[in-house]
Amino acid sequence: MSWLPDDFVHPVLVPLPGGGHHLRPIRESDTPLDHPAVMGSRERLWSVYGPAWGWPAATMTYEADQADLLRHEKEIAAHRSFNYALFDAAETALLGCVYIDPPERAGADGEISWWVVDELVGGKLEQDLDALVPQWIAADWPFEQPRFIGREISWPDWLALPEPSGT
Template identity: 85%
Template structure:
């Protein structure tokens, strides 16, 4: 059984309030924008995602990042998982990402996490994303028990949960 209904159509453009930023599915072609965003915020991102995902490694190359984005693009097309890039209106800067994944741990039907680049921590853009994501998930995604990693549950508590029976 799939984690999403067969007829589910994922959103392809999600505006943030204010109209200057939006989310869209990440693509391999985003690597020139994604790599500097990730590596420029790598130390902070490692403190958030490193213990759970082992990402982003200090040694990650541009080519490894590009391969990772290609994997995400293929997973999105297959509805296996979703990675949305946070972009400025002209798509000249990647400013963060939102991950929507099947549950790895029991007690949820979807697991959601997100981040912004260091320069946007504490900013109006980060606050808008923090407000948007739970509302967007409730309105546009078919989850009954979404789990917001690092938000509704700490990463430490999430790591301690039992594995999801389908994971």
């Protein structure tokens, strides 16, 4: 059984309030913008995602990031999981990502997390993204019990949850 309905069509462009930024599915061709964004915020990202995902490694090369983005692109096409990149209007800067994944822990039908680059932490764009993501998930995704990891539940508490039965 798939975690999404067979006829589900994922959004391909999600504007943020104000029109200056948007989300879209990440692609391998985004590596030139993704790699510096991730590595420029690596220490903070590791403090968030490291214990759960082992990402991003301190030694993540451009080529490793490119392979990772290709994997994400293929997962998106197959509706196995989704990685949306946050861009400025002209797509000259990748400013963060939103992950929408099948549940790895019991009690949810989708697990969502997101981040912005270090220089945006605490600013208006992060606040706009924080407000948008739950609304967008409720409006455009077929989840009845989405879990917002790092928002409504901490990463350590999430890691302590049981895995779904049948896995």
